[in-house]
Amino acid sequence: MKNYITACLLLLSTILHAQMDWGLGEYALYSTSKSGMHQLSGSELMAKGILNAGDSLSRLVLWNQTDGALSSTNSTSASTVSLVSLKIIDADGLLDMDSKVLFYLNTPFEIELLDSTYSYQAHPYSEREYFIVTATLSHLYDNKMSPYLHQGMSATREINESAQIWVYDTAVVNLVSTGRRWFGDLYDFTTLRTYTLPFVPKTGVPLEIEVSAVARASTSNTSLSIVGAGSVLFPAVGTSSVSHYVTEKTLKSSLFQTSANAQVSLSFDKAGNAGAAMWLDKLIVNYRTSNQYQYNDRAQKRFQNFSRGAGNVSLIKVSYTDSQPLVFEVTNKKEVTEISSVNTAGVVSWESSEDLQREYVLCAIGDAYLPEFERTSELNQMPYYNGIANLIIAPDSLMFQANRLASIHENSGLQTKAISLENIYAIINCGTPDIAAIRRFIFDLKSMYAPDLRYLTLFGDASFDYKDKLPNRSNLVPTFESYGSFSLYSSYITDDYFGYLDEGEGVNWFAEDLDLGIGRIPVKTILESTEMVDKIDRYLFAQNRLGPWRSKAILVADDADHAWEKEFAVVQDALAKRLDTTRPELSLIKIYADAYQQEAKPGSQRYPTAREKLFREVEDGALLVSYIGHGGEVGWATERILQLEDIQNWTNSINMPVFTTITCEFTRFDDPNRVSAGEQLLLNPIGGAIALFSTTRSVFATNSTYDINRLLNQQMMSLESPRLGDVIRTTKNNNISGDKIKFSLIGDPAIPLARPELAVVMDSINGQLWTEFNDTLNALSWVHVHGYISETVNPGLINDFNGNVWLNFYDKSQPQSTQVNDGSGTSFNFTTQTNAIFRGIASVKNGSFELTFRVPLDINLSVGSPKVSSYASDASRDAWGGDASLLIGGIYEGIVTDNEGPEVRLFINDTLFKSGSISGPNPIAIGKLSDESGINAVGLGIGHNISLTLDGESISANDFYLSDLDDFTSGTLAYPFYDIAVGRHLLELRAWDVLNQWGYDSLSFIVLDHDEPILNHLLAYPNPFTTEVRFNLNHNQQSETGILSL
Template sequence: EQGRYKRIESFTINYNVLANRASNALASQNLALTNSVLSSGQWYRFYIEKSGIYKISRNFLSQLGVSVGNIDPRTIKIFGNGGRMMPQANSSNYPLDPVENAITVVGEEDGSFDANDYILFYGEGPTTYNAESNTNINLFTDKTYYYVNISSGNGKRIQPMPTIEQEADLQITTFQDYQFYEVDENNLVKIGRRWYGDDFDIENQRSYEFNFPNLVTSEPVRFDVYVGSKSETPTSMSVSVNGSAVTTLNLPQVDFSSSVLASGSSFTNDISVSSETITVDLDYNNNGNPSANAYLDYLNITATRNLIYDGDQLRFYNDLVNNNPGIAEYIVNNASDVDAIWDITDRFNVTSTQNPAGENSLTFKTESGEPRMFVAFSSNDFFEPKKDGFSSVANQDLKGNILTNNLGQFQDLDYIIIAPSNFVSQAERLAQINRDQYNLSVKVVELPKIYNEFNCGNPDVAAIRNFVRYVYTNASSPQNRLKYLCLFGDGSYDYKDRIQNNTNIVPAWYSLNSFSLTNSFVSDDFYAMMDDNEGTMSNGDRMDLAVGRILAEDPQRAREMVDKIDLYYQQEAYGSWRNNVIMISDDVDISWERILQETTDGIGNSIEAEKPFINVVKIHSDAFQQESSAAGNRYPQVATAIKDAIEVGALVVNYFGHGGEDGLAKERIFDKDDAQEINNICKFNCFVTVTCEYTKFDDPNRQTAGEFTFWNKNGGAIALITTTRQIFVTVGVSYNEVLDDYLFAFNSNEYPSMAEALRRTKIDNNIAGISQKRLVYFIGDPAMKLAFPKPNIRLSRVNDVPITQPIDTLKALSYAKLAGEVTDVNGNILSNYNGILTATVFDKNIQRQTLANDNVTQNGQTIILDFNTLGEVIFKGQATVENGLFEFDFIVPRDIGIPVGNGKVSFYAQTNSPLSDQAGASFDVKIGGIDENAAEDNIGPVINLFMNDENFVSGGITNESPTLLAKLQDENGINTASGIGHDITAIIDGDETNPFVLNDYYQANVDDYKNGKVSFAFRDLEPGPHTLTLKAWDVYNNSSTAEIQFTVYDKDEELVIDNVLNYPNPFVDYTEFWFNHNSIDPLDISVQIFTVSGKLVRTLNGQTTGGNKAVSSLSKDIVWDGRDDFGDKIGKGVYIYKLKVKSQRLNKQVEKIQKLVIL
């Protein structure tokens, strides 16, 4: 580098056949219930960074925390599984528990661990070649952890090599030496598990030096190089060895607007060299493109050397013995300084041959016919291990305890939550929620404990999978096997925290393909592959349990996400929004994109047909007017429609079309800002995106719209079924259709969890063979089911006439009375059902067409989609359900469609004893025509306006996203039928070009169609004074207007309080202290009460209940009983009080003084 050669100072052995070698007792198929060795004894942890023979001194043991003066060294044991990456294939043999390694303890014979005593053992470092990942470097860790164990019983000791008397069939005087240069610093596309090192940018030429003493020059050298490149033009890398050209690697160009963002090239061949020093020169030709970059993945060289000891630890093997059964005799020359040679073929059961006489030519025999590995060493050349800050290891026993209950009895598990230690409290909250909601058997497992037990403390995705498989396999029966797995924490493409702000909390699996956004996957499916022939993530691997991930990078985020999940099940989250589903499609910019809107529309129709109680809201972008702007084409009406529909509430939001990390569609119909600002608290949806990279969560330094959708504390999604990479449209069509079949449980009333619906989709025969199924992720709690109401509610009478008989047509301005019944799934009336019904009456379906905004044609025909949507809402109100029966009435608006046709009546009922909900629908009501005998009405509705709560006084203060509350009253009811010019509208500061249409936010009161209320949350109003004008119409199309003034203060810059008072005032023994504020955060409150002479008689402290944009800005949180700090009643009269309010977030405090009177 920079004109200098580099010397390779560390290397490992390319001994691939040994990578899976272990005793049969340790085969991963041996998954029977057992106890971990970590369950008892004293355990201490240390680590190594390279392979070799290590010496552990008495002093080092003492540093680990071992009481060296009180131990019998014969009981010292060392456990470790080595530093290699764990195999991904389930069929591979690999230990399931820390394995005891054979060691030598010098000086143990006297039973005392004296000052000059020490331990010798062979340790395998983290640089061991792995064929599954084509790397020399462990992807997950740069350290290999081992354990020292102090417990009863003598430890395993290194035994002598078996003595072989018979003649050798093969003499070994040479060995293969494998050296490499590999540095993992750059992930070219920030996807996949292939990392690169040296970059060829400003410096296009680099040299690498390898030294092979005693090289056998007559034998060829195996040479292997791999490089990657990012360039929009073809480039190349010239490779020469010792000045002779070997090859030129051609690196194809990439189109950074496409899905393949880098390219790679490799060369593997035998070459001849004549020098022990091998210099590799790499010369990058950027083809005149200064922005082109190349990167070196690895240089691997395998050379044959004479078996001559050179003074350092010498590891050696010879491929000749592999396929020649018999006896092999090894002859090590220059061996006078060699004290011993260890056979490390089985790293757990090392054997030794000594050289006590200091023979210069040391010989030993072994059986041949299989690969064998040895190390020769002298007593003055040992490596030293290292310790970190966590030396002591607490006893644990996941294997023995995971399937037992609190009484120590066997108990199957339904659900496991894996979390880092600092997330455990929130994971336990999530576990309890699922116990309460679904009666599941759930356990929380700390991630470090899995690593400790299943890979000796070394992180590896296969350790997690093996733990899950252990639980799954040991169920009492197939039907009682593990069903759900939650990975509680964020993930990152960087396993080793090389990048800033990394979020590798719980690792995800990555494919080796690291260049293509369509063929490189990040996936948690890996943890659900339980069969013996699975694990490599081939297309045929099928998930056996549902997996979900909670995206949280710190404990605060973890708490917020569990808060959302908890709220989803609470009473305030119930409501008729649970009958809604939103279907969104991209527009048509080129002809093949017609399938986007056609598929979306078809799925919406299928949902309506299979689940009639669901109200499908269709938002086809191309059905709205496209507008041009400096930033490109936009659909402002679509963006508004999406946000409004989400805030009204829907169980599922499904989008099919183009998109990416920044949002949906190139017209930006829903972006990161929208994801963070939507306010649908208590109405969280499952956000389904069949698009590209909407939730590419694994790049910590580029947060996506999908992540913000999930993280929104005041709304957004409760879960996402979403894409993390680019998906082909043909795959998207099939995926979306199959997914919705399972998600909505077509032909069934038993709904799976959302993650289980995704699992069934991935193993469905229409999807199972598609590799891109891996890029679809479930974000959320994998056991959570969508809050579908139970069936059924049915219409029984119209205007007192049973629907089995001819019934009246609902005509404009006519009086209508509808009655119905809440039933079980078999149609029996629930006579003990008492609650509140929400009824929504829709006019006839509306036939619509897309507008062909981009004038795209196919076969000479402009592409236009004809589709149906629900009719306008002609009434929405509530009624009392008594003993399973209900009725409600209303006046039909003048603005209905005049032609007669069938409308839809949507029902939703809720009872609180116990808390449950039901839904149903009827299509039996005919709507149309005009009642010519309707009474006259020329008076508009009465309107009363408030902001945030009904105690608001016009001119008061609010935060930037206040909620408008409008109480409406009219003798004949309020019009929501959306006749032209007859909408309920709100206008801010006279801006009539941007009205807020509030029809969907109006609902009549319980059993009273004449009174109702609008509740609408504004988004991010500008600080300062505002005037709001609301206009509403009655069903006769008479209008009224009302105004209210309010002042918005920036919650992020200043804290403001107003309207400070106590109520009642005067009072005897109870009063509340009221004030308005502009904060969405909890505020600290202090009220000091003084006599008029200034003597302090009482101090009251508390906190506001704020916390989200839907909470009132009025605080009534401090109350007083008229007593002093000692509990004594104070005298009657006038008192002064000082109210102080402090924001911890802003570190600001405000105060005001008022008077009160005690009677």
């Protein structure tokens, strides 16, 4: 480590952050768990490279934040970082092995005595106090501790006792695994406990005792007692699902000691309630002791002088044995002074002015505490982040991938930097963890160096366990935990805390506007962080990322177990109508559970068809997935329409949707003992979601929560080039519901939604301008369309666009209804528009395209509006379009000459497959279909579906058929099967042309265990050979391609 740091770094601890001149430099970080005088030895300073032998000790500088937990209020003058006063013990002031440096540090928890009263506040984020040790180039700071001389003062009274406070606060259990309240000793089988004070109190003076505890009991007659000093009753806990888990009481009383040993006993009376239990919050005892100092027990002696009186002076006397203690006044923690005391016959004495309540510490040099070395590190100061728009915060352990993610955004034109959490703590709080330090850093950064900062990524998991008490330590980047800790319904977690950045904000932030779009990527390990950055990179830049999936939205609703729950589908369908109106480009897939047949299972019900539909649609890819209904940390709905198994099995590695959920704690991210379903959905390394706008705590189904869902989807569709951070920020700023605090963006806020930015324009149909076409299209009529790719802001042909366009020509909306499977409420009627008259691909050349197809006979013959959804892409750009202005219905009356059904060929996995060959349990059925009039995939004619039949069980496969490029007469069916049983199977394929003439093919195949590689049908040709040979074989493994040289 360098033996100096720049003067800019030294200004780190200037009282006003706004006046700091930030620079780069190295430092050593230490910590302690004790309040009192501490010591660094010359050997320690040399070993850690802080100073070298012979260096002037005047160059040594210590920084510390002295005021406990930081304030949550934003302020340009809020810094409490200060120099630490040093007592240097050395003969010549030059560093050697015998040098010693003494200084005072306070623990992060706060105990204050004031006029015989006291207050106690545990630090919410740390049980250790941290401080920074550096060395200057020269003696820039006067931080030497000077003796304080009480000159001209005459004592008016003598003080032979001191006030002491003893706090017992073990905090080992969080009862509901939420919030920031932790509790200690359990009173259950053991109902009486005795606690011994560390010092003997003075006789004749009562102990002032305060006890706080919580209890869980079904009756209201259980009680807490201070033995010999009173009791208090606990109320009974509530019985509803949203009731608090425990009730809370505080008991204050006085107790005179009857023995030499100072003890306090507490008891819990269950009052006959065997299931009752009590947990101790804290025990505080305020008492007086005689003035005596015991050497070499490293306990030190704290002295509070309660005597007050203008113009009065106390003479304080403390007896000691062995070495004489030094006396330090620590009333002002930022200006600790050494007191000039008098030593006479084993008594040290000094005068103390009574103008204010004063506090002292007595410590022999050998009793000074030894701090614990943490690390050396180098600061990246604020100018390094000048002008950024996107900030990534990560723990040191994940900084490699955080920097990689920053580079990805930098390369796409968004100025981004990553900073370690430890660096923030060092800059703002001298290393002590505190979430307010994170916000203060962001506040200072945006105020002084990065006014255009818009996005914040928290790159690491969080936990309600701020202090790492539990074995599964996942508090890598903390979140704000509510003070309410007794119910998942009344508690919350939120990262919004870091986004309120105006001067004076930070306290009443429920009513304030967010200044940042904030997202969290809840990774815990290097592997998870690598996989997530890989996943984001694929979503943004993979060569095959473009595709029709970017124009598909999936809307999912729970069923109605109770009559009011019908609104799940009603609200979701209202969103569908709004999207269909504002974004006709979207193809909407509605999966309303109650519209499917419910199946009874032992002890429960299931919707297997709805679950399979959801799984397949996500696997195929989608831009958005929206869900409303019941849910939790393991999935959606009591009927389990989404399960952890589904989430873990998705392999949509590029075409990953953004999920929005209006449910309960589906994406809770602060439980170190469980990875929630929402987290797993994001962390799936080869599929699932790219991000989630999701609930992290229980919410109620109200208009305000539904409004959040509406706003989220509306913002994603209406904002120009929306990044996910913009979506969550504007949604929350436009919603006044208290429940908005329970929604979080889980994912990268700097990611732009994979929404096409160009437009597909249909300009003519059957030789007429699209906007002037007034004819009605008929069943069996020919349709010829022409279109082009255009800008959206400045419409016009983009003549360098060369790629493909996918066209979905849907028949009129079809009426559907829910089935009231659980017998609650009434049916809900809605419509779907997913019956494809034609689904095919055409080439786009110089921005233009055209295609032809024939309308199937099986359309709904009533006249109405079809929907035309289109998507196009070239090598790097994509476009979409939507139109519902045409009319279709009736039958073409011309002559039809096609009298033959389609040619049908069926394969497994690839077109080289031979009937009787082998496969794994997840094969893909491939059908090659052709007919001069085209294939019927509309799905409205009875018995005219494209159907696959596996071992006698038929499956409609219309949605899995796509016409070939520029050829409506042929196309390919690709239908994935999952978890087919081991053994021989018969698969049949039947397809119809648009005239309802059919074709058929079948094959058999053998499923073998996927984990057991098997080869068969091995063919080598030519045989014999001279220079080369080709092999053709079947196997049951996942397909991989490689080239081997022999």
